[in-house]
Amino acid sequence: MxxxxxxxxxxxxxxxxxxxxxxxxxxxxxxxxxxxxxxxxxxxxxxxxxxxxxxxxxxxxxxxxxxxxxxxxxxxxxxxxxxxxxxxxxxxxxxxHPGPDALRFAQDKLDMRARLAELGIPQPDWAPVRSARELQDFLDAHDGRGVVKTPRGGYDGKGVRVVGDPGEAADWLDGLADGEALLVEELVPFVRELAQQVARRPSGQVASYPVVETVQRDGVCAEVIAPAPHAVERLTEVAEEIGVRIAEGLGVTGMLAVELFQTDDDRILVNELAMRPHNSGHWSQDGAVTGQFEQHLRAVADLPLGSTAPRSPWSVMINILGGPSEGSLGDRFESAMAAYPEAKIHTYGKDPRPGRKVGHVNVSGEELDDVVYTARAAASHFD
The missing domain is CATH 3.40.50.20 (Rossmann fold)
Structure with a gap:
């Protein structure tokens, strides 16, 4: 070790x-x-x-x-x-673990984009912008639309704006200190969002999970389907290759989540990175031989990694967002558990608040339609 x-x-x-x-x-x-x-x-x-x-x-x-x-x-x-x-x-x-040399690429999106470019990882067109003129030049070269991001601190849709005019990011541009820049990316014509998780030990062992499909609502992950439906063998191979190349190229130790776009011309492009357990991997707690939280601990402690094989053909995770408008989450447990005993319900000990992640529901099974229905129905008890 x-x-x-x-x-x-x-x-x-x-x-x-x-x-x-x-x-x-x-x-x-x-x-x-x-x-x-x-x-x-x-x-x-x-x-x-x-x-x-x-x-x-x-x-x-x-x-x-x-x-x-x-x-x-x-x-x-x-x-x-x-x-x-x-x-x-x-x-x-x-x-x-992960160390600062790796973690900085999850902390600063401009650093991330530059390093992924060096590694030859497919990603959207991007540029650092420090002025309205630079932003306008990028928009002019990309059909008049772009995604502007604050390089540091954004998550769950925060620090992200789709713009068609530099004035829509004027407050961010005006707030830049000397030497700082915003990140602008092309508005990718994607058909769905995917996520690839990889675990890596300090001694080098790597384990990959199946690529999953994520469904975002208002910039927040709402649902995850594992594995991603209709994922042809080549797509799964490319997603795994990207995840492993990033983990090794950045020296990540622990869990790595790579958020991906699948474009309308079947390209796979990297959106963002997270170097920790990730919302896209919550399904694995109940749907994989080794859940992501156990795997992260194994990896950072430099213990042999566990199997990432799914326990069932399909697993679906539904986030509980906001929680009930009246009463507490605890009030809803009994009804959800009685109605859907096959559902695994996880709560975070947080008070309900609009848009807040307060828990999630996992369901696994043989038929995707049945699994999706059961997971959504169980989660609806917490609305």
């Missing part, structure tokens, strides 16, 4: 920075693997509070350093820990 310190007579201690639902869903597999999981939460009452051993600001080096002192390997619930904090940990001998 490399990097992580093997501890005799004691469990390997995995520290997760971030107390959201992704950290929460690492708790059960950590216990089953015999790992000691600890969480640095941003505040009291976070989703992963069951394993929170510290509360503090992940941007504060002293806070993160103190947390890391009591674990054997550090990993993440999100990609927002600053580079200077990450690099200080690495300089002090802390095992960090």
């Amino acid at each position: 490399v990097e992580t310190k093997r501890r005799h007579h004691m469990a390997l201690r995995v520290g997760v920075i971030g107390g959201g639902q992704l950290a929460r869903m690492m708790i059960a597999p950590a216990v089953e693997l015999g790992l000691d999981i600890r969480v640095l939460a941003e505040g009291e009452g976070m989703s992963a509070g069951l394993a929170a051993t510290a509360v503090g600001d992940y941007r504060d080096l002293d806070v993160v350093r103190a947390f890391a002192r009591d674990v054997d390997v550090v990993t993440f619930d999100h990609e927002h820990v600053p580079q200077d904090v990450l690099r200080a940990l690495v300089a002090e001998g802390v095992a960090v």
